[in-house]
Amino acid sequence: MADVLWEPTAATSRDANITHYLEWLRSERGLSFGDYxxxxxxxxxxxxxxxxxxxxxxxxxxxxxxGTVLADRAMPGARWFTGARLNYAEQVLARATGERPALIARGESTALHEVSWETLRGQVGALAEALRERGVSKSDRVAAYVSNLPEAVVAMLAVTSIGAVWTACAPEFGVRSVLDRFAQAEPVALVAVDGYRFCGRSY
Structure with missing residues (x-):
């Protein structure tokens, strides 16, 4: 048997999400499980x-x-939670808490910084409103030519919050690849950066 590399403390085990889930199963479903x-x-x-x-x-x-948790078990093609309609951004923002940051980011030319849930929610709402004012609505496609930045997360959540479809490419993809992908999506709006940094160079 291999050596144990790490073992949680009693406090870590007690506070783990899976421990809370097991307790919930016991109290809400009457189910008890002795081990993982x-x-x-x-x-x-x-x-x-x-x-x-x-x-x-x-x-x-x-x-x-x-209506049904699993309507079709065929793989590929299984159909889960048939009839349910939910919004991705709404699910993310519903978990907002003042205790922990929503995002922790660091760029090649920027210091480590945190984005609070309050700030994230405000920025998402403002951008979603701006997109609506420009005619973007449910089922429209919005393309993004963006780097992995907090602003990309804001834009994705804003787009999905109004029911539009998000597709994105990083600036380093190359012009041909980006045009091919975006042409397939036929976006009604574009979110873009005007440059990016990589290995100390600006592009």
Whole structure:
């Protein structure tokens, strides 16, 4: 048997999300699992029960409830939570907390900095409103030519918050690759950076 490389402290185990989930299963579903392997076995043998419990445990706030957890088991092509409609950005922002930062970022030319949930929510709302004013609506495609920056996260959440479709390419992709991808999407709007830095050079 291999050497144990790490073992959680009692406090870490007590505060772990999986511990809270196990306690929730016990109190809300009347299910008890003696160890991780037993929980895992249940999760793969009782797929519908497991995923329904995950949906409920995390309080997924769908605009409409689901009819069936797993309507079609065919792989590929399995259909999960049929009938449910939810918004990705809404799910992300619903987890906002004042205790921890929403984003921690560091760029090649920028110092490490944090973006609070309040700031993120405000920026997402402002950009979403600006997109709506420019005619972007549900099911429209918005393309982004952006680097991995906090602003890219803001833009993605703003686009998805109004039900539009997000597609993005990094500036280093090359012109041909970017044009090919964006042509397929037929975007109604473009979010773009005017340059980026890589290995100490500006492009």
């Amino acid at each position: 392997d037993t929980l895992w076995r249940w999760s793969v043998e009782r797929l519908e029960d497991f995923w329904a419990s995950i949906w409920d445990y995390y309080g997924v706030g769908a605009a409409s409830g689901y």
